[in-house]
Amino acid sequence: MNNNSINIRVIPSIFTLANLFFGFLALVLTMDGGFKLAAGLIILSALMDSMDGKVARKLSVSSDFGMELDSLSDLVSFGVAPAILTYRAVLQDQLGYWGILLAALFVLCGAVRLARFNVLDIHTYFVGVPITFAGGFMGLILIFRGMLPWLVYPICLAILAVLMVSTFKVPKLGK
Template sequence: MNNNPINIRVIPSLFTLANLLFGFLALALTMEGKYQLAAGLILLSTLMDGMDGKVARKLSVSSDFGYELDSLSDLVSFGVAPAILTYRSILQDQLGYWGLVFAAIFALCGAIRLARFNVLHISDYFVGVPITFAGGFMALILLFHGMLPWLIYAVLIPVLAFLMVSTFKVPKM
């Protein structure tokens, strides 16, 4: 019998699932009108997303399963959650259904970005802005919700959507 209380291969997935959980909770808090807290949870998701890959590489337990789970989690935490948060907190009142269109385009471009990333397997650079950056940046500026004009959000969300699906080479850090 194994004396280890947890299989070491599971540890990176726990960080990935924490990423997904925080994205899910951000969506729930958005529905409750707790926009600042939702934005904070999306930012916390970025921390978990950075940790899962580092831990997997450090423990030498990277897997296809972890890779796919990470993409699914990223779509929720950095595609859907920031899009819905931006829509509900700002764009819904300012643009109505056009705000919903902008938010949907952001989430859809995030999905395309992740699918392209999964099939290209390029290790030197990213093609297009990573969804983690785009969603994390939207969450970050949403923390300043009352201090910035609404038009900034209305312009930034489609610009970031475009940058995610662009063919710009973004260096990996």
């Protein structure tokens, strides 16, 4: 291999880091009031997240490092970013401090869900709703903020938080 070529093992991590980058940008845009664009970036993070694992398997370069990096990225992009976005865009004005607690519950349940996923060696289904789905769903419905009743957001946040730590078997699609 010459000095100018990229090591094939880092290619999936580029997608994972893009996921994290878009999650970070969603947080910055949320702070600046760019709620719809922040929601769109969460969805873009989901696209990057779907690509990293596929690329790793296709190139036969899956690794424990990649799995850990993916989990850390997912916690930011699909836990912290949608929770803070939901809080700032809807819950802050409607629920005040209770909104902070609800948003925190979503993040905490997402972290537990990711930790549980990393220690279970199950390849045919997920235990609990994946954080990628939960955060992506919140991002999707936040695009429609103003068109849906405000109560939809805290209810979805609470239900998804519980579903992430539930013991429901969720089939893995595309396997």
